[in-house]
Amino acid sequence: MRADIELMPQDVPDRKGEGKVFVVIDVLRATTTIIEALSNGCTDVIPVVTVDEAFDLAKRLPREETLIGGERGGLKVKGFDLGNSPSEYTRDVVCGKRVVLTTTNGTKALRSVAGCENVLVAGFTNAHAVVQRCLAMNANPVMVPAGGKGKFSLEDVVCGGMMMDLLKRGGVALTDAARASCILYKAFAHDLLEMARNSEHGGKLIQLGLEEDLAFCVQTDISSSVPSFREGSVRLG
Amino acid sequence: MRADIELMPQDVPDRKGEGKVFVVIDVLRATTTIIEALSNGCTDVIPVVTVDEAFDLAKRLPREETLIGGERGGLKVKGFDLGNSPSEYTRDVVCGKRVVLTTTNGTKALRSVAGCENVLVAGFTNAHAVVQRCLAMNANPVMVPAGGKGKFSLEDVVCGGMMMDLLKRGGVALTDAARASCILYKAFAHDLLEMARNSEHGGKLIQLGLEEDLAFCVQTDISSSVPSFREGSVRLG
Secondary structure, three states: OEEEEOOOOOOOOOOOOOOEEEEEEOOOOHHHHHHHHHHOOOOEEEEOOOHHHHHHHHHOOOHHHEEEEEEEOOEEOOOOOEOOOHHHOOHHHHOOOEEEEEOOOHHHHHHHOOOOOOEEEEOHHHHHHHHHHHHHOOOEEEEEEOOEOOEOOHHHHHHHHHHHHHHHHOOOEEOHHHHHHHHHHHHHHHHHHHHHHHOHHHHHHHHOOOHHHHHHHOOOOOOOOOEEEEOOEEEEO | OEEEEOOOOOOOOOOOOOOEEEEEEOOOOHHHHHHHHHHOOOOEEEEOOOHHHHHHHHHOOOHHHEEEEEEEOOEEOOOOOEOOOHHHOOHHHHOOOEEEEEOOOHHHHHHHOOOOOOEEEEOHHHHHHHHHHHHHOOOEEEEEEOOEOOEOOHHHHHHHHHHHHHHHHOOOEEOHHHHHHHHHHHHHHHHHHHHHHHOHHHHHHHHOOOHHHHHHHOOOOOOOOOEEEEOOEEEEO
């Protein structure tokens, strides 16, 4: 096994996934939100790219079983049930419900690997569980940090680096990019919240009054859920 | 001023360069070779993408003033005057000559910024000089590591990180990607040769019997030359 990470978002048409497991990471906040929703009994999350797609899809689903969530510019979209703060996705709100989700970066990253057989969803909150799953699969892990509008995102790469560190301890070889992410993780491991606060994306969320989300999103291993993305929806198992 | 680095090769059609200075880095070995050639009196280096282009262009130039150099699979191409080892480009060989150069990654990276006004060529060998030039220009530096066949290249990003460290000391703000490269540089600064030896690209060069090139390419600041790429050719000044 050999693990790799895409340090910047890659535009790969018709991505091939043979022998690989893709691990999509959008710490702030889409994948953390998906993990939290599914951990709290949400049946499945359907990631869509545009706001219009979200409304169109929700119309075709049973209203009482469906929630629309996500953000534009970091804020809840008018007419949506939920924003993109993981703390909104409590058991009371999401248990037994399906969520149609659209966010600026995370849902795009998921759609970019939609054609691949093995796609997992990760954040700090379920990092160990995702690594255990990867080690149990006979496939080469490829971390896919969502990035920010096509650019590098520090918090996603640091999260990927945390998983690389664990994979390495599990006997997995690392590419140079994976080794680099591991070094970045170790540089920030002593204070992940400070790392998130000082990141470009974290700074924007603080300006929007969403600082509490940062503290939620850097919690390590509060969930053993491993969401996988297949046939257009994200579910546990 | 704010400095950025592209941690993986980006496919940007018609790249806009307004207000920016692009710094192309291919430590192993194209940009190190270009710096060495120009430092030793070569008049200009013309980077071309394919071997056929190299032969075609050389045919149209005066034979006695023109050298063809470069590599495929790391090795000198049959019919070329020179390979891609910087130590081949001595004063005896290149002084007063023009070099038509084609390499697997470095010349492609140069062509990707060919339409931009400000493009500099950097390696460890001229890092301080390039940073001084950047500080003197009123433009935002964007480091462009050449990568390896579209993938991350550790040695180029570490070299970019070294320049970021110097730019930061010069009062330049850094993006998250630039900060990350700086951390990577600091992790390897104590032994750049070991970093190069253990890198994916370095390992391939060692297998080809080109280990001496690694020691050459990680020498820091042996040149004050700052090559710039404009109108299809790389020259000093």
